[in-house]
Amino acid sequence: MELLKQRIIGEARVLPGDIVKVDGFMNHLVDVGLMRELARDIRAHFAGKEITKVMTVEASGIPMATVTAEELGVPLLFAKKAKSDNIEGGLVKSEIFSYTYKKKVTLMVSAEWIGPEDKILIVDDFMANGEAMRGLVDIIRQVGAELVGVAIAIEKGFQGGGDRLRAQGIDVYSLAVIEHAEPGNIVFRDQ
């Protein structure tokens, strides 16, 4: 998606460790108007598919997932990363490795809000190794729901997470796939 690629070229900073920092418009300070444009593009890609819920994981994917859910006219379900007292029993869980936090994290969703009747579109802001996506896909399979697809704003293609999901036959729609990133030189995959 050209609009997003231009924002990345103009505003992203590449930090050591292959980190592409877009916290001025995507995942700390959030340009909600841009999120709306991304959501419209995602809706167009999945046009004709029946979707009952948009699913993401806290926290930085929530703005984009919120507006995408509104575009599709369905509720948003966000997986939580730590057990709080406000989630009672009946949890569906999946353990992932968070490269951001360098530790194992358990994703969890209340079994009350997802079931075999659901057709789920996963939405997230970023995908690198794809661990968070792997956890969400695992939760969807545990409850017998249908995975319609995965929509990602920025995929770091060189880290392989997206292609591993595609190899499973999952429709992974990334609005910008970065194949190479160094300061002053960000190369996108031809799509």
Add this chain to the structure above:
Amino acid sequence: MELLKQRIIGEARVLPGDIVKVDGFMNHLVDVGLMRELARDIRAHFAGKEITKVMTVEASGIPMATVTAEELGVPLLFAKKAKSDNIEGGLVKSEIFSYTYKKKVTLMVSAEWIGPEDKILIVDDFMANGEAMRGLVDIIRQVGAELVGVAIAIEKGFQGGGDRLRAQGIDVYSLAVIEHAEPGNIVFRDQ
């Protein structure tokens, strides 16, 4: 706000420990259409006030804060709760006590995205003891920004957080203030 109160009466569950559980439409599965109605009500309340950014704290306040930011045509800034590798230096921090997690939590915002020129509306889904709000207000004061007000979906009035902020002269606008909660009997403050 009558629409929200009716949803609370119809769908909230009261759990031991004065927990009012609204995770079927507010903070786990999210009715984004309802969030839009709340955002419109908040925009009307703060009409005429200059606002440059909406601010919240991850994670459950983000959906409502996202649509409120879009209603107001300003960016969303969400404070983070734990240091990840993707936030480099220049952080503004405030330590709060999280009653949800029963431990101290540090809220942090990159100094790059908030400054003395900002006029901030804080938005969150829930306020009980008001610790998270106290932390955000502290951050806003540290950077010399202006606090325009605080908009909350559900305030637990009997826990005092909102009234402590009002006593400081802050415009705290809560769409539903619960004064008493037991199973089958939720009493709202007259507003």
